[in-house]
Amino acid sequence: MSFTGKVVIVTGASTGIGATTAEAFAKLGAKVVLVGRNEAKLRSSADACKLANKESEQFIITADVTTKAEYIINSTIEKFGQLDVLVNNAGIFDVGNILNIDVDQFDRILNTNLRSVFLLTKYAAPHLVKTQGNIVNVSSVAGLRSFADVSSYCTSKAALDQFTRCIALDLAPMNVRVNAVNPGVIATEIQIRNGMTMEEYADYLEKCKEGHALGRVGTTKEVADAIIYLASDSSSFITGATLPVDGGKHALCPR
Structure with missing residues (x-):
């Protein structure tokens, strides 16, 4: 599996799934555009990419996906002249019951997790048509199943997930594929950033x-491997799919 000569955007590339995914693409020869809000952490991710493949090329864009979607795409095209893969990974998480959450939480989460993906996809699509590239969205098992106290998320x-399927149909005639991965609980820093102590986490x-049916939580590498697969020619007949990477969590029922 090779991405040599391919240009890949990974949003939310400063930590967690995004950082591991960026490194995986770099290892396979891609030119990786790392997008995030924390420049220092993006540079750390870029260094990891370079360690994975000293011949790889990285481009850092410090930007908020909710306000700079067009800038992110245009900057990538100005730098590399093409776009082959868009990985919409940036997202936020919060908790709260409908009796106590405020409207701001709903707007903030939908703005980051959905509206930014719409904008990035809209601006990226013409360039992906030219390269017959593809999109991989990072969703969640929470998109497949219902959980209390996380309604906005x-x-x-x-x-x-529905956006993924609809855009897959929009772009299929142009041979552009659109898929999503739906991780279960993955060991990342997201809960720490949301205020948990190390002991609580x-x-x-x-x-x-x-x-989780497999009796453990997942790793960022396991999600990155699935993203790589969906972005590669190995999945050339797959589009509009939502792939659970959740240790069987989506299949479990309360007893």
Whole structure:
């Protein structure tokens, strides 16, 4: 599997799934555009890409996907002259019951997890048509199943899954594929950034094990591997798919 000569945008590339995915593309020869809001962490991700493949080329764009979507795409084209893969990974998470969450949470989550993907896709699509490239959206098992106290997040990811299917049909006549991965609980920093202590996070991950059929949480590499597969020619007859990468969590039912 090779991405030599391909230009790949990965949003939310500063940490977690995005950083691991950027490194995986670099290792396979891609020119990787790393997008995020934290320049220092983006540079750390770019360094990891270079370590994975000293011949690889990285381009850092420090930007907020909710306000700079057109700028991100235009900057990529100005730099490399083409776009082959768009990985819409940037996203945010928050909790709250409908009785106590405010409107701002809903707007903020939908703006980041859905509206930014719409804008990036809209501006990227003409360039992907030229290269017959593809899009991989990073959704969640929360888009496939319902969970209490995370209604805004679940709604954003369910909408993202439907968006994925609809845009796959829009772009199929131009041979541009659009798919999504739906991770379960993955060991990343997202809960820490949301205010958990290290001890609370360790307890959370331990409890989450029983909610996955395989009896453990996932790794960022396991999600990145699925993204790489969907972006590669190995999945050339797959479009409009939502692929659970969740240790069987989507298949479990309460007993």
